[in-house]
Amino acid sequence: MSKTTELDAWSAGQNYEQYMGRWSRRIATQFLEWLAPGRDADWIEVGCGTGALTATILARCAPQSILATDPSEAFLSHARAAIGDRRARFEVASTERLPAQDASADVVVSALVLNFVPDRLSALAEMHRVLKPDGLLSFYVWDYPGGGIGFIDAFWKAATEVDPHAAALDEGKQFPFCTRSGLAEICRSAGLRGLSIEPIEFETVFPDFEAFWQPFTLGTGPAPGYCVSLPDDHRAALKARLADTLGVDGPIRLVARAWAAKAHRST
Ligand SMILES: C[S@@+](CC[C@H](N)C(=O)[O-])C[C@H]1O[C@@H](n2cnc3c(N)ncnc32)[C@H](O)[C@@H]1O
Structure with missing residues (x-):
């Protein structure tokens, strides 16, 4: 297991919520406004984590069903306990093999996972x-290379100033494809058609x-994992x-920007 993988400790749902889940919920709402899906759709969500996007789909999109998947049983337990909705089903799975039949979903989404x-x-x-034929596939990732997830960017800049070795762990360097052109390239390589890519931005x-500072001390996610290892x-x-x-007086306001891609099934 690589050092980075060791630090990617996606386990404790409550800690994830404090570090990232609360922001995931914010962006999920803006994402769904942009996606503008139809009602009564069958959804599959890949890498649902603690259920930020799942809950928002249920609240806003009147789905017929959602199959929400994640490799982390701990995250799924958190999501199951938080979302008691008979339309939602949670299953342990990774992107390698989704527990669903061919052409079975109208909408397939993934939030902050592909990197x-x-x-x-x-x-x-x-x-x-x-x-399904004519189904909608969509995903989003933070704009790490553009410094677009400000609190993580500030963390790695400071970490690198204190110890230059930390530069190799900076998510801006680890995930260079998280740009408009990077997303366009992988979507083209995957043969998706009718591609649209837009930034989604809000303030943390x-x-x-x-x-x-406190969420970085909880150990869940790459930057907190590094923080607690020191x-x-x-x-x-x-x-x-x-x-x-950043200063110690008053509120700290930082940008959060993701790139979101949506496309249709190619055949
Ligand atoms: C930053 S979290 C995002 C969680 C959630 N979608 C959200 O918006 O809050 C990344 C998620 O990706 C999941 N993940 C990591 N590797 C994965 C893989 N190969 N397939 C599916 N999910 C994966 C992790 O378990 C974690 O829940």
């Missing part, structure tokens, strides 16, 4: 397999510096560097 998947083209092919507001003095130096950069 964590080693073989993205195979993942898109599998998502494509389960789409932390009431004060401690509220900004010796105490190193972590204190990182915290001090971030406090210098």
Whole structure:
């Protein structure tokens, strides 16, 4: 297992919620407004995590059904407990093999997942397999290379100033395909048609510096995983560097921007 994979500790649902899930819920609403899907659709969600997008689909899109999948049983338990809706079914699965028949879904979506998947083209092919003819396939990822997920970008910039070795773990460097052109290229390679790619942006507001820092100490996700792996003095130096950069007085406001792609089944 690589160092990065070890740090990608997607396990504790509550910790994920504090670090990312609350922002996932914000972007899910904006994403669905842009996607504008029809009602009564059969959905498959890939990498549902703690259910941020699942819950938003149920609340806003009047689906017939949703099969929500994730490799993490801990995340699925969190999602099942939070979402008691008979239209939703949760199953352990990864992008390698979705537990669904060919051409069985009207809409296949994935939120903030594809950058964590080693073989993205195979993942898109599998998502494509389960789409009905004329079905809609859509996904979004943070604009890591453009510094578009501001709180993570600030973290890695400070981490690299304190220790240049941290640069290799910076998600902006690890996920270079997360740009408009990068998404267009993988979608073209996957043979998707009628492609549309747009940025989705909002502001993440932390009431004060401690509220900004605390989620990084919970260990869930690449940056928090790195944070908790540090010796105490190193972590204190990182915290001090971030406090210098962001300031300790008053709220911290940072951009959150994702690139979202939607396309139709190619045949
Ligand atoms: C940043 S979280 C996003 C979770 C959720 N979609 C959201 O919007 O909050 C990334 C998710 O990808 C899942 N994941 C990682 N590798 C995966 C794979 N190969 N196939 C499917 N999901 C995967 C993780 O378990 C985690 O739930």
